[in-house]
């Protein structure tokens with residue numbers, strides 16, 4: 001690997017940084033750039049219907065600032081902005097934003113696009129980094145300032161001439177994070193000298209990591225330094241626009257907010273140039289998961305995801321934070337066990353407080369939030385494959401059938417499921433688990449069937465059972481006594497030459513039925529049987545028969 005071709009991005013000296021001690025206590029102002037940065041990065045940029053669909057979604061989610069395009073760059077973007085304005089499609093509390101390069105003809109066309117808009121932000125950018133100054137523009141620092149200042153002058157004039165509403169202004173020192181800090185400050189100050197920000201005439205100063213080239217702490221230092229040194233700070237909305245080239249866009253945005261940023265630009269699910277813009281869904285959900293109002297409605301992530309996928313034609317990764325198909329799913333046994341116990345503990349806590357489980361603080365291991373809070377069901381939380389243990393299998397069986405297996409039976413049945421999963425190299429879904437359970441424990445067996453039985457309390461306490469059975473091919477009437485029906489029936493089988501006794505018994509009411517779980521010792525072998533019937537005595541007899549039949553099944 002030719003690592004000698006690369007070098008670390010220069011870090012800013014900021015030994016008295018304060019951001020590490022400043023927790024985020026409220027959501028920043030969000031600006032979605034899905035319809036611009038997100039759109040320009042698509043192989044098939046959105047057509048008008050898809051743009052409208054995305055815009056409507058962003059409004060529903062509660063975005064108050066939405067960059068709707070680069071109208072001077074494409075006719076579709078221009079027409080889209082015109083439709084928003086002319087058809088009055090922008091809610092009163094939403095401001096549309098349009099971007100332009102610092103070129104007079106493009107700026108003029110941009111203002112044409114927003115003509116008549118009640119409120120709009122015109123967003124001017126030029127790149128400021130030494131690399132871009134040299135390679136792309138062939139200009140020095142003064143040349144870059146000239147470009148920014150002349151662009152801002154024209155924007156200031158056209159904003160004053162704007163009909164029908166207010167045009168605000170955003171300036172982006174593109175490639176900010178790769179720009180010398182003193183120069184970034186100088187160019188932003190030069191722009192502000194023209195725009196003349198005031199509390200009732202603020203300016204958005206946007207500082208992007210156009211290409212993320214340093215760890216997030218370095219970006220945070222850069223933002224804190226700008227936050228401290230920018231003049232007119234009370235009239236400046238300090239914005240960041242992180243990309244994700246190093247995979248730390250989320251961290252960069254969060255640390256930048258700690259460092260003083262008021263506003264974050266990004267896209268849903270991290271769409272955008274190359275590795276994408278910072279993901280606004282994840283940022284919002286991170287706040288939510290810390291008990292902070294995200295100021296976005298993320299309660300139906302499935303629906304949000306569906307529209308985003310349709311508009312961008314890019315699928316959301318199954319492991320995408322909060323929204324991916326697999327992010328609330330545990331396959332592995334110890335995770336499933338902990339989740340199951342977590343749910344049970346929350347139910348107990350809710351019962352103790354006389355509330356529903358959704359009203360008590362969330363505390364389930366391995367699940368950072370309640371999937372139901374973002375519109376997910378619990379169905380996919382536990383999925384079973386060969387990595388799973390008793391807890392997951394028991395959870396799915398219980399959710400399908402209501403049967404709450406005793407612990408040792410869970411262990412026994414999990415082995416059956418694991419054998420099945422390994423031999424089929426496949427996940428075992430809930431229906432298959434129920435079928436496996438049925439064929440293992442509930443189906444009529446080949447060794448012992450019970451045609452009829454009666455039971456009655458015997459004098460002195462124990463129960464007496466009489467039954468007509470078919471045992472190992474022969475019909476016979478048997479009777480026995482014991483402390484309960486299962487034990488009495490087990491004892492009765494001695495008449496057929498079969499030594500059976502129950503070693504543990506549990507009973508559960510399941511709807512109209514009773515389930516009896518009987519751990520039996522049959523001829524020296526310990527194994528479980530299960531009976532399920534409306535009549536509890538019948539369920540007990542069937543449970544013993546189930547255990548006996550499983551010995552023969554295993555012998556075969």
Ligand SMILES: CC(=O)SCCNC(=O)CCNC(=O)[C@H](O)C(C)(C)COP(=O)(O)OP(=O)(O)OC[C@H]1O[C@@H](n2cnc3c(N)ncnc32)[C@H](O)[C@@H]1OP(=O)(O)O
Nearest residue numbers: 040070072073074100101102103125126127136137174210
């Ligand atoms: C970091 C970002 O994401 S910024 C947004 C980028 N988005 C886009 O580029 C999508 C839309 N863009 C376009 O459709 C086109 O690039 C247009 C219409 C804006 C310009 O098209 P063209 O005039 O054909 O130029 P081209 O696409 O080659 O862009 C490069 C030119 O723009 C200049 N330029 C680039 N950025 C800026 C800027 N912010 N201000 C002024 N000029 C700029 C370059 O120096 C170059 O000029 P040159 O041709 O004199 O060398």
Ligand SMILES: CC(C)C(=O)C(=O)O
Nearest residue numbers: 125172174208210241
């Ligand atoms: C123009 C700016 C905001 C941008 O898209 C970037 O720097 O990535």
